[in-house]
Amino acid sequence: MNQIELNNITKRYPGCIANQAVELKVGVGEIHALLGENGAGKSTLMKIIYGVVKPDEGIMRWQGEEISVKGPAHARELGIGMVFQHFSLFETLTVAENIALSLPKAESASMDLLKKRIIEVSEHYGMKLDPNRYVHSLSIGEQQRVEIVRCLLQDVKLLILDEPTSVLTPQEVETLFKTLRLLSDEGCSILFISHKLDEVRALCDHATILKAGQVSGHCIPKETTTAELARLMVGDDTPLTEDYKKAKGAETFLSIVDLSHQSNDPFACTLKNISLEVKAGEILGIAGVAGNGQEELLNLISGEDTSAKETVFFAKKAVGNLTPEKRRILGLGFVPEERLGRGAVPDMSLQDNGLLTAYQGDLTKNGIINTSKVKAYAQNIIEKFNVKAAGIHAQAKSLSGGNLQKYIIGREILQNPKLLVCSHPTWGVDIGAAILIRHELIKLRDEGCAVLVVSEDIDELYSISDRICAICDGELSPAKPTQDVSINQLGMWMAGDFHAVNTDANSAPSNSTPTNHSPESEGAIK
Amino acid sequence: MFNITLEKRPSDSKTMSYLSPLFAVILTLISGGLLFSALGQDPFHALYTFFIAPLTDVYGWTELGVKVAPLTLCAIGLMLCFKARIWNIGAEGQFILGGLGGGYIALELLDAEGLWVLPVVLFCGALSGLLWGALTALLKTRFGANEILTTIMLNYIALNWLLYGVHGPLKDPDGFNFPESALFSDFATLPALSDDYRLNISIFFALFAVAVVWALMSKTLLGFQIAVLGEDKAAARFAGFKEERLIWFVLLACGALAGLAGVSEVTGSVGQLNPYISPGYGYAAIIVVFLGRMHPVGIVFASMLLALTYMGGEMAQMDLALPKSLTGLFQGMLLFYLLACDLLISYRIVRKPAARAIGSSSNSAQA
Numbered sequence: 001m002n003q004i005e006l007n008n009i010t011k012r013y014p015g016c017i018a019n020q021a022v023e024l025k026v027g028v029g030e031i032h033a034l035l036g037e038n039g040a041g042k043s044t045l046m047k048i049i050y051g052v053v054k055p056d057e058g059i060m061r062w063q064g065e066e067i068s069v070k071g072p073a074h075a076r077e078l079g080i081g082m083v084f085q086h087f088s089l090f091e092t093l094t095v096a097e098n099i100a101l102s103l104p105k106a107e108s109a110s111m112d113l114l115k116k117r118i119i120e121v122s123e124h125y126g127m128k129l130d131p132n133r134y135v136h137s138l139s140i141g142e143q144q145r146v147e148i149v150r151c152l153l154q155d156v157k158l159l160i161l162d163e164p165t166s167v168l169t170p171q172e173v174e175t176l177f178k179t180l181r182l183l184s185d186e187g188c189s190i191l192f193i194s195h196k197l198d199e200v201r202a203l204c205d206h207a208t209i210l211k212a213g214q215v216s217g218h219c220i221p222k223e224t225t226t227a228e229l230a231r232l233m234v235g236d237d238t239p240l241t242e243d244y245k246k247a248k249g250a251e252t253f254l255s256i257v258d259l260s261h262q263s264n265d266p267f268a269c270t271l272k273n274i275s276l277e278v279k280a281g282e283i284l285g286i287a288g289v290a291g292n293g294q295e296e297l298l299n300l301i302s303g304e305d306t307s308a309k310e311t312v313f314f315a316k317k318a319v320g321n322l323t324p325e326k327r328r329i330l331g332l333g334f335v336p337e338e339r340l341g342r343g344a345v346p347d348m349s350l351q352d353n354g355l356l357t358a359y360q361g362d363l364t365k366n367g368i369i370n371t372s373k374v375k376a377y378a379q380n381i382i383e384k385f386n387v388k389a390a391g392i393h394a395q396a397k398s399l400s401g402g403n404l405q406k407y408i409i410g411r412e413i414l415q416n417p418k419l420l421v422c423s424h425p426t427w428g429v430d431i432g433a434a435i436l437i438r439h440e441l442i443k444l445r446d447e448g449c450a451v452l453v454v455s456e457d458i459d460e461l462y463s464i465s466d467r468i469c470a471i472c473d474g475e476l477s478p479a480k481p482t483q484d485v486s487i488n489q490l491g492m493w494m495a496g497d498f499h500a501v502n503t504d505a506n507s508a509p510s511n512s513t514p515t516n517h518s519p520e521s522e523g524a525i526k
Numbered sequence: 527m528f529n530i531t532l533e534k535r536p537s538d539s540k541t542m543s544y545l546s547p548l549f550a551v552i553l554t555l556i557s558g559g560l561l562f563s564a565l566g567q568d569p570f571h572a573l574y575t576f577f578i579a580p581l582t583d584v585y586g587w588t589e590l591g592v593k594v595a596p597l598t599l600c601a602i603g604l605m606l607c608f609k610a611r612i613w614n615i616g617a618e619g620q621f622i623l624g625g626l627g628g629g630y631i632a633l634e635l636l637d638a639e640g641l642w643v644l645p646v647v648l649f650c651g652a653l654s655g656l657l658w659g660a661l662t663a664l665l666k667t668r669f670g671a672n673e674i675l676t677t678i679m680l681n682y683i684a685l686n687w688l689l690y691g692v693h694g695p696l697k698d699p700d701g702f703n704f705p706e707s708a709l710f711s712d713f714a715t716l717p718a719l720s721d722d723y724r725l726n727i728s729i730f731f732a733l734f735a736v737a738v739v740w741a742l743m744s745k746t747l748l749g750f751q752i753a754v755l756g757e758d759k760a761a762a763r764f765a766g767f768k769e770e771r772l773i774w775f776v777l778l779a780c781g782a783l784a785g786l787a788g789v790s791e792v793t794g795s796v797g798q799l800n801p802y803i804s805p806g807y808g809y810a811a812i813i814v815v816f817l818g819r820m821h822p823v824g825i826v827f828a829s830m831l832l833a834l835t836y837m838g839g840e841m842a843q844m845d846l847a848l849p850k851s852l853t854g855l856f857q858g859m860l861l862f863y864l865l866a867c868d869l870l871i872s873y874r875i876v877r878k879p880a881a882r883a884i885g886s887s888s889n890s891a892q893a
Contacts, residue, residue: 013536304763325766334764342760348753355750356765364747371745398537 001064003028003158003189004049004080009058011044018044019055020213026158026206031180031190033200033221035233036210037430042193045210046160049191050082051075076102081151082160087143089135096131099150107153122149125179140289141172148179159183160191165199166456167289170491177203195233196459197226209233234431244442246466246482249282251315253331253450254301254419259311259320261300269293271300271474278419283441283451284479285465287458288494293474294454295337298423301452302334303327314419329360331418335409335425339401343408346397350389350407353396354378358415377414385410386436402433409437419450426460438464458490472496532873542871547817547824549870550863551831557859567846575845576838576852586837588725592795593833594826596621596804598732599787600811601818601825602739603780608815609743610776611756616662616677617784618808619684620655624785625792626688627654629799632714632792633696633707643713648789655785656778658684663777667770673777681808692799707799716794728790733826735783740822752776784808805836806854813861832857 006024010017019041026032036042047053049060051069059066062078069075075082089098096115100108108114115131122129127145135143144164151159161180165173180190180203194200200207201221209217209232217232254277261271271293278284288294299305301312303324312320314330324332334357340346344353354377355363363374378392385406389399396404405425412420425441426434441464445451454471455461461468462482469479470493477493558576559569580586600617607614628651635643661680665671689705698708716726743749755762755772762769792803810832817831818824839853 302764303766323766323768324764328766336764338760341758342764345754345758345761347757352750352754356754356761359747359750359765367747369745369747369750395537 001028002026002061003030003063005061005064006045006049007059007061009045009048009055009060011041011048011053011055017213019048022058022210022213022215024208024215026189026191028189029184029187030206031184031192031204033204033207034191034193034210035195035197035200035207035229037195037233040210040233041213042210043162046082046162046191046193049075049158050080050160076154079155079157080160081154081156081158083144083147083151083162083164085162085164085166087147089143089146091136092134094132094134095129095138095146098135098146099131099153102150103153117153118149121152125149125152125182126175127179140167140291141169144168144176152183156188158189158191160193162193163195164192165194165196169289169494170458170487171495173199197221197229197233200229201226230431244438244464247282247445249279249450249466250448251280252277253280253315254278254452255313255316256301257311257313259297259300259307261296261305261307263296263305269296269474271296274474274476276469276476276479278450278452280418280450281445281448282466283445283453283464285461285468285482286452286454286471286476287461287468287490288454288456288471290456292471294423294471296474297471297476298334298336298421298454301421302332302336325360328357328415333357333412333415333417333420335405335412335420335422337423337427339404339408340397344396344404347395349393349395350382350387350399351375351378351392353407354381354392354411356411358411361415381407381410381414384414385440400430402429405429406433406436409440413440413444417444417449419452420444421452421454423454424456425453426457427455434460458487462487470494472498530875530877532869533876535872535874538872539870539874543819543868546867546871547819547828547864549867550817550860553863553867554856554859557863558856561855565848567848572842572846572848576842576856577834579845580834580837580841585723588719588723589837590830590833591725591729593807593836594829595726595728595732595794596787596791596807597811597814597829597832598826599728599735599790600784600808601814601829602732602735602822603783604811604815605818605820605822605825606739606743606752606776607780608820609756610752610772612666612773612776613674614659614662614677614777614780615674615812616659616680616808617780617811618804618806619677619681620658620781620784621788621791621804621808622681622684622688623658624651624655624788625796625803626684626691626788626799627651627785628789629707629710629792630691630696632710633799635714636708636711638711639713641713643711644716644793647710647714647793648786651789651793652782652786655788656782658785659777659779659781660774662781663774666777667773688799688803689801692801696799698798705801709798710793714793715797716790724795726790726794728787728794731786731790732829735786736822736826743822748775784811810835810857813857813864817860817864831860835860 002025004026006022009019009022011019022045034042034045044053048055051071051074060069096111096118099118100111100114118129118131122145127149129142129145129149135146144167164176168176184190192200192204204221207219207221208215211233221229256274256276259271259274269292274297276284286294300307303322307320309318309321314327317330319327319330336342345356351374355369355374358377363370363377375392381387382389382392387407387410388403399407409425422441425437429437438460441451453461453465465482467479468482468485468490470477470490472494473496477498555573559573562569562572581590600621604614604617628647631650632647635647658680662673662676665676666673692705692707696707698706701708716728718724718726743753751762751767752772754765755767755769759769787807788803792799796803814825814828814832818828835853835856839850842848842852843850
């Protein structure tokens with residue numbers, strides 16, 4: 001008997017079909033992967049199982065019986081637990097208080113008993129948690145544990161994890177996998193959503209692959225190569241491998257000297273003695289788990305936040321106290337993490353969004369907008385960067401994540417920056433767009449631009465960075481040539497151990513194709 | 527078997543954003559008709575009296591222009607603020623201060639002669655409104671004070687300044703103790719377009735302001751920055767636009783325009799200072815901006831409609847013996863229905879079969 005079975009599930013949204021006749025079976029104790037690119041319909045399917053979204057058609061069977069899940073509370077009653085990609089925790093409450101909020105009243109009546117159970121359960125599954133700590137003081141990995149323990153306390157029979165590893169260091173991923181294997185041995189089914197193929201191959205018994213809302217294949221990941229999995233995910237027409245030569249760079253363009261900064265926001269990360277250099281013609285990658293100071297550092301580079309003058313330099317000119325538009329005049333281009341609501345104005349047209357940062361060139365004269373030039377500029381971005389949009393009058397919010405990102409990056413690149421700072425350049429972007437974006441970054445580097453990339457995607461950083469470093473708790477590790485840094489060492493850096501030596505130099509990726517944590521991986525897709 | 531529900535549209539409906547004011551006007555007329563019949567009036571005759579009778583002669587149209595001018599000036603200034611999502615409710619206070627400041631100078635220059643008098647008076651009026659707006663900008667940018675609260679409070683302060691002025695130092699010594707100032711000299715009075723009517727050149731000020739603001743918003747980088755700031759603060763900061771300067775600009779511009787409206791009113795159709803120089807133009811202008819879809823042309827038409835409610839109220843008082851406060855009632859209904867109809871811009875009404883099991887609906891879909 002299957003723990004859960006979906007037949008012919010279809011969900012339509014105005015203008016698109018999120019799921020079409022999807023079939024899915026997960027056995028008892030099975031770890032089942034649900035693979036697919038962003039926008040393939042994974043999240044919708046999960047929401048249907050968890051009762052957040054009602055399907056338009058189709059039948060769902062739970063332990064053999066046809067049911068209709070009325071909502072998340074009903075799903076939890078049935079024994080379905082879900083860990084979302086974005087945690088729903090209150091930062092100002094303790095671990096125990098957060099967990100108590102989601103439990104039925106009877107179970108959360110005694111705080112002492114609950115704390116005991118939290119300690120028991122978390123130790124049993126190898127995920128130590130102190131129930132008295134406040135959530136804001138926990139690392140992202142620990143916050144994820146709170147979410148998982150919350151599910152485990154409720155006698156969970158099916159645990160759904162939505163891209164759980166995207167926020168973890170490689171070492172934390174290993175710990176999580178141990179926990180999940182233990183759970184599966186005890187008979188809990190696990191539905192593991194991911195697009196990281198190596199992880200799926202390391203962990204999962206079966207995989208269902210979604211493409212454009214439909215099931216495009218089933219397989220047993222351990223018996224399938226990464227390349228075959230990737231093919232099933234993206235179809236036949238997208239090139240998969242990229243191999244970029246590493247560059248040395250020339251003169252230093254961006255340098256940051258001993259920058260310490262404390263923000264007014266109590267939950268923001270304090271930066272401590274950060275120093276770094278980016279040369280013209282090289283890409284420096286900064287790895288790190290979100291919330292370790294990346295955002296604060298980038299704001300200080302972009303000028304949205306300012307520091308003492310002599311801390312940030314563009315080509316030896318001190319710019320620490322300058323505003324964003326003055327730094328742009330000096331050659332800064334910036335691609336922020338938030339595409340809608342910072343990088344682009346959601347309700348404005350692509351035309352206006354082109355003007356947003358390009359206003360200092362010849363698009364305006366004496367404060368008057370040259371509309372025909374703005375139109376031509378927007379059209380140029382769309383054509384050169386292969387942006388799929390209804391036209392220059394399309395609202396930014398109507399574009400898919402990948403297309404909007406191509407547009408934003410194109411807008412910055414066409415201003416011929418001397419320094420391009422990219423935050424999570426391919427986050428939530430489909431593979432085709434991701435490849436194009438990386439290709440453009442390399443091209444820009446080869447034209448002599450200094451490029452700084454902050455990303456959580458380690459494979460990507462290995463693929464494009466010439467030098468790499470990691471940020472943890474507001475401190476920056478030393479930067480070294482990418483080929484000299486093993487995945488283990490980077491993981492240690494990401495966890496804050498900056499003195500970690502390269503224990504095994506041979507384990508460093510020998511070329512730009514990352515090997516990640518499964519040594520037998522054949523040709524990654526990144 | 528059918529449930530009526532609201533469903534979010536995939537993207538906002540442009541058609542509906544233009545139809546919504548029309549629906550609001552129709553619903554206001556229907557409700558107004560019902561109200562009149564409840565008051566024992568023939569609804570059609572009453573609505574005719576309110577909305578049509580005032581415009582049956584040239585005099586009516588010129589009177590409409592007298593009211594359109596201050597409404598448009600205030601509204602076009604407010605539009606700038608609202609575009610930047612600065613919720614300035616203070617056009618009323620800025621209007622009054624403009625009248626008071628300009629009027630004070632006009633009284634000081636009672637004996638002055640020459641063509642320079644009127645421009646000086648107008649300039650001082652606009653400057654007074656601008657300074658009143660500057661107070662709000664200072665409180666907002668320096669102390670983070672919410673502009674809705676400060677502007678409303680400043681409105682009452684402005685009104686009390688005016689009352690103090692006309693009951694005290696600015697009272698006409700030969701005015702039999704009425705709370706009014708002396709009549710301004712001819713050199714400090716706006717020229718009328720014709721000797722027979724009250725309509726004066728302030729209507730050109732309004733139309734000129736509309737053209738300038740329209741060009742500002744559609745052609746200049748400054749206007750673009752204001753729009754971006756209103757749509758998306760994070761993007762404005764990211765692009766390097768100076769938020770504080772933009773806030774100062776829109777509040778000062780609105781203050782000056784409302785101040786100009788105020789001084790034009792006292793040097794135009796009123797001719798002196800008295801406690802009633804504004805019949806709530808600054809507040810009605812808020813309705814004008816939203817009814818006019820935050821577009822300069824829309825604002826001109828919406829000003830005409832709102833101006834008509836003032837005239838209709840007076841007409842209803844004269845012909846039907848109904849209270850003049852009908853004006854406020856109709857303005858309120860307009861805003862109420864407009865906000866309600868605006869829901870249909872992002873949502874649509876759909877009829878759905880009553881909730882049924884998933885299985886059966888899939889059968890019907892396959893059938």
